[in-house]
Amino acid sequence: MRILVVEDEPDLSRALRQALEEEGFACDVATDGETAAFDLESWDYDAVCLDLMLPGCDGRTLLARLRERKPTPVLVLTARDALDDKVALLDAGADDYLTKPFELAELIARLRALIRRAANRPEPALAFGEVRVDTVARAVTRRGRPVALSPKEYAIVEYLARHRGELVTRTMIYGHVYDEREDTLSNVVDVYVSNIRRKLGRDFVRTRRGAGYIVDA
Numbered sequence: 112m113r114i115l116v117v118e119d120e121p122d123l124s125r126a127l128r129q130a131l132e133e134e135g136f137a138c139d140v141a142t143d144g145e146t147a148a149f150d151l152e153s154w155d156y157d158a159v160c161l162d163l164m165l166p167g168c169d170g171r172t173l174l175a176r177l178r179e180r181k182p183t184p185v186l187v188l189t190a191r192d193a194l195d196d197k198v199a200l201l202d203a204g205a206d207d208y209l210t211k212p213f214e215l216a217e218l219i220a221r222l223r224a225l226i227r228r229a230a231n232r233p234e235p236a237l238a239f240g241e242v243r244v245d246t247v248a249r250a251v252t253r254r255g256r257p258v259a260l261s262p263k264e265y266a267i268v269e270y271l272a273r274h275r276g277e278l279v280t281r282t283m284i285y286g287h288v289y290d291e292r293e294d295t296l297s298n299v300v301d302v303y304v305s306n307i308r309r310k311l312g313r314d315f316v317r318t319r320r321g322a323g324y325i326v327d328a
């Protein structure tokens with residue numbers, strides 16, 4: 112899952128990136144409104160953490176522009192605690208908000224909940240025959256036994272699991288599993304998928320030649 116953090120306070124944006132990456136998210140950081148607008152245009156993020164007070168552009172304006180085009184879940188980070196502001200934010204298309212200061216663990220739990228809701232998969236664990244994907248523990252079991260996956264393998268499994276029954280292209284995987292600082296080669300995803308098949312069974316991921324992958328059609 113790939114998250115955009117829009118936050119101009121360096122200490123906070125660094126802490127958010129570190130916490131998100133530790134939790135297995137790919138994370139891009141934008142520290143001003145123009146960069147954030149460009150990133151939101153360029154990528155389909157799985158969720159956005161949006162600070163309201165930004166140089167160059169107000170967070171509200173970014174939210175309004177995003178809502179004209181994309182349903183990306185948005186968690187607003189706000190220093191304000193007036194009730195009117197919160198109501199106005201939700202009315203403007205924010206999906207949730209956190210008032211600063213907040214606990215990183217709460218931010219991550221709320222982001223996960225937003226991503227689950229956006230995928231119409233409110234349940235935190237997903238079952239595929241003998242394979243079970245627990246998106247809270249970020250753990251995969253096969254026939255009840257834990258399966259060791261690398262962070263990228265897990266990220267791909269979770270992305271495919273959240274889109275079960277849908278054709279997932281390599282481009283979609285690149286857009287959601289890697290951040291903008293990572294170099295990617297087109298055959299790397301194939302290597303990860305072949306490792307995933309070896310660990311979770313050949314039938315877990317099916318390949319549509321020249322198109323992409325599909326889980327649980």
Ligand code: CA
Pocket residue numbers: 118119120162163164165
């Ligand atoms: Ca700010």
